[in-house]
Amino acid sequence: xxxxxxxxxxxxxxxxxxxxxxxxxxxxxxxxxxxxxxxxxxxxxxxxxxxxxxxxxxxxxxxxxxxxxxxxxxxxxxxxxxxxxxxxxxxxxxxxxxxxxxxxxxxxxxxxxxxxxxxxxxxxxxxxxxxxxxxxxxxxxxxxxxxxxxxxxxxxxxxxxxxxxxxxxxxxxxxxxxxxxxxxxxxxxxxxxxxxxxxxxxxxxxxxxxxxxxxxxxxxxxxxxxxxxxxxxxxxxxxxxxxxxxxxxxxxxxxxxxxxxxxxxxxxxxxxxxxxxxxxxxxxxxxxxxxxxxxxxxxxxxxxxxxxxxxxxxxxxxxxxxxxxxxxxxxxxxxxxxxxxxxxxxxxxxxxxxxxxxxxxxxxxxxxxxxxxxxxxxxxxxxxxxxxxxxxxxxxxxxxxxxxxxxxxxxxxxxxxxxxxx
Amino acid sequence: xxxxxxxxxxxxxxxxxxxxxxxxxxxxxxxxxxxxxxxxxxxxxxxxxxxxxxxxxxxxxxxxxxxxxxxxxxxxxxxxxxxxxxxxxxxxxxxxxxxxxxxxxxxxxxxxxxxxxxxxxxxxxxxxxxxxxxxxxxxxxxxxxxxxxxxxxxxxxxxxxxxxxxxxxxxxxxxxxxxxxxxxxxxxxxxxxxxxxxxxxxxxxxxxxxxxxxxxxxxxxxxxxxxxxxxxxxxxxxxxxxxxxxxxxxxxxxxxxxxxxxxxxxxxxxxxxxxxxxxxx
Numbered sequence: 001x002x003x004x005x006x007x008x009x010x011x012x013x014x015x016x017x018x019x020x021x022x023x024x025x026x027x028x029x030x031x032x033x034x035x036x037x038x039x040x041x042x043x044x045x046x047x048x049x050x051x052x053x054x055x056x057x058x059x060x061x062x063x064x065x066x067x068x069x070x071x072x073x074x075x076x077x078x079x080x081x082x083x084x085x086x087x088x089x090x091x092x093x094x095x096x097x098x099x100x101x102x103x104x105x106x107x108x109x110x111x112x113x114x115x116x117x118x119x120x121x122x123x124x125x126x127x128x129x130x131x132x133x134x135x136x137x138x139x140x141x142x143x144x145x146x147x148x149x150x151x152x153x154x155x156x157x158x159x160x161x162x163x164x165x166x167x168x169x170x171x172x173x174x175x176x177x178x179x180x181x182x183x184x185x186x187x188x189x190x191x192x193x194x195x196x197x198x199x200x201x202x203x204x205x206x207x208x209x210x211x212x213x214x215x216x217x218x219x220x221x222x223x224x225x226x227x228x229x230x231x232x233x234x235x236x237x238x239x240x241x242x243x244x245x246x247x248x249x250x251x252x253x254x255x256x257x258x259x260x261x262x263x264x265x266x267x268x269x270x271x272x273x274x275x276x277x278x279x280x281x282x283x284x285x286x287x288x289x290x291x292x293x294x295x296x297x298x299x300x301x302x303x304x305x306x307x308x309x310x311x312x313x314x315x316x317x318x319x320x321x322x323x324x325x326x327x328x329x330x331x332x333x334x335x336x337x338x339x340x341x342x343x344x345x346x347x348x349x350x351x352x353x354x355x356x357x358x359x360x361x362x363x364x365x366x367x368x369x370x371x372x373x374x375x376x377x378x379x380x381x382x383x384x385x386x387x388x389x390x391x392x393x394x395x396x397x398x399x400x401x402x403x404x405x406x407x408x409x410x411x412x413x414x415x416x417x418x419x420x421x422x
Numbered sequence: 423x424x425x426x427x428x429x430x431x432x433x434x435x436x437x438x439x440x441x442x443x444x445x446x447x448x449x450x451x452x453x454x455x456x457x458x459x460x461x462x463x464x465x466x467x468x469x470x471x472x473x474x475x476x477x478x479x480x481x482x483x484x485x486x487x488x489x490x491x492x493x494x495x496x497x498x499x500x501x502x503x504x505x506x507x508x509x510x511x512x513x514x515x516x517x518x519x520x521x522x523x524x525x526x527x528x529x530x531x532x533x534x535x536x537x538x539x540x541x542x543x544x545x546x547x548x549x550x551x552x553x554x555x556x557x558x559x560x561x562x563x564x565x566x567x568x569x570x571x572x573x574x575x576x577x578x579x580x581x582x583x584x585x586x587x588x589x590x591x592x593x594x595x596x597x598x599x600x601x602x603x604x605x606x607x608x609x610x611x612x613x614x615x616x617x618x619x620x621x622x623x624x625x626x627x628x629x630x631x632x633x634x635x636x637x638x639x640x641x642x643x644x645x646x647x648x649x650x651x652x653x654x655x656x657x658x659x660x661x662x663x664x665x666x667x668x669x670x671x672x673x674x675x676x677x678x679x680x681x682x683x684x685x686x687x688x689x690x691x692x693x694x695x696x697x698x699x700x701x702x703x
Binding site for chain 1: 475540562667
């Protein structure tokens with residue numbers, strides 16, 4: 001009996017030991033990116049299978065992502081090894097809770113990205129991991145309605161409005177699709193596309209006469225926009241269902257349409273306004289929380305993610321582009337080819353007016369986005385007078401800028417101290 | 423054990439559980455709501471109340487409760503009396519009617535979304551019958567009335583059963599003798615309902631209404647599924663403060679405002695439907 005007990009005890013002890021060692025070898029990759037099941041699976045099987053340690057890739061919504069991270073940081077110990085998130089998610093965090101990553105010796109090829117990744121300190125707090133942008137896409141059936149003389153790769157906002165109007169008239173229903181749903185990225189359109197194209201600024205020019213024109217133009221476009229757009233968050237769905245023919249969205253939120261029916265859709269650059277062709281990059285980064293259980297394994301994983309082969313595997317899995325210099329292979333998925341060409345045309349256009357992601361706002365990033373979403377809801381949906389709404393929202397925007405002291409970012413002219421709303 | 427202490431011993435586990443998982447978090451939330459980092463302040467409340475969507479979401483929440491709860495009450499009363507009169511198959515009918523109770527509110531919202539969507543069942547049916555040429559988008563900002571109606575319908579479908587269950591139990595407790603006496607004196611079925619069932623049902627009605635009204639102020643998932651951001655409600659704004667704006671203080675303030683409204687309405691219902699002392703069954 002006692003012998004049996006001893007054996008049983010030894011066996012269970014061994015079992016406990018092995019599970020402990022197995023758990024230690026696992027690095028928990030806690031991410032807000034590559035959330036759809038197929039993308040998460042591709043991350044696990046194609047990207048992370050080659051990493052030295054076993055990696056447990058767990059994507060989640062930004063809310064729960066931050067809740068667990070904060071709980072671990074407050075407790076002073078945790079199980080998360082590596083964080084993957086957008087620049088905005090990181091900038092809302094206290095840089096103190098992230099490990100300085102200058103010792104790794106890896107970085108993006110873009111200096112702008114690298115300096116954004118310092119989050120206002122003098123050392124990288126996260127490493128730029130992958131990038132994307134927002135582009136336009138259209139059903140090929142819409143091409144016959146293109147206004148005369150319009151070049152799809154060099155459209156202006158006026159031509160886009162005319163095009164959408166032609167489609168509306170020709171098919172009897174409004175077919176422009178805009179991501180105005182609860183999870184849609186509409187605020188980025190205003191911050192990175194509409195405002196830079198019309199006002200050559202975002203904060204300084206928020207309530208300028210040019211901004212009034214911009215909103216008037218957008219209201220015109222809205223006349224030919226599918227009114228169900230307030231429920232659209234991933235426009236690949238509406239492209240595939242035919243509810244929208246001409247759309248604006250994030251490249252990875254259009255990917256499925258191109259991958260499923262590559263011959264039915266075209267991708268093209270965002271339109272240009274009087275102040276150029278405004279567009280905005282999206283950066284995702286990887287970081288290590290200071291509570292990471294196995295610091296060396298976490299650092300190895302970050303280095304592994306930045307290797308050129310991993311970056312290309314990530315591109316295939318998520319449709320996010322590499323941030324390091326790599327030779328792109330020819331056999332990429334259709335969505336990547338289409339989006340890559342559109343982004344390249346957009347950034348190399350002679351009238352390109354690239355904007356940056358909002359920076360220096362700390363945890364007020366959500367409030368900053370809300371200014372633009374509210375302005376949209378009031379002007380476009382509730383049809384309140386443009387000047388009055390801009391004047392009212394302007395005070396809220398100014399309060400956020402003053403509270404955070406964030407200096408201006410491109411295309412706004414640089415400022416000393418907090419970016420002023422003029 | 424001493425019969426005087428026994429009840430307290432028996433409720434001790436529940437009390438401890440509530441203190442640990444309800445009272446303690448509640449104290450923490452209140453602390454969060456009344457502070458922004460430095461001492462006592464009402465800033466959080468000022469911030470959420472001055473936001474332009476606050477009056478709209480307050481109005482929407484109250485309107486929805488005012489539209490949904492009376493309909494649910496009437497339906498639940500009707501269904502409970504019907505079930506009570508049944509000789510055969512009473513259990514089956516009751517089970518079927520309470521199915522929505524087992525479905526989460528988000529799932530209920532998604533079921534009704536599948537009906538009202540642009541490519542949903544209602545549209546396919548209408549175009550199949552030749553009523554419309556092409557799908558109509560019901561749930562858009564252009565038709566706020568339809569959005570309201572869809573949310574109200576989904577709520578009525580989903581949450582009437584909880585009142586029904588309470589009322590069925592309550593009706594079962596009413597002694598048959600009252601009805602027999604009333605019949606002897608020639609009271610009509612309607613008279614019997616208003617003079618016997620309703621007054622005797624008061625304690626159950628109280629419970630059912632308190633429960634339903636509180637839940638009505640907490641409505642969230644059904645609205646999120648059907649209305650998105652088109653129909654702001656208090657709970658949705660609370661979620662936005664916590665998870666979109668990462669502003670826990672403001673979210674806590676919103677939560678306390680909802681709690682305040684719930685307590686106020688509970689007190690009103692308890693007062694209006696109070697059962698006089700000694701007048702129990």
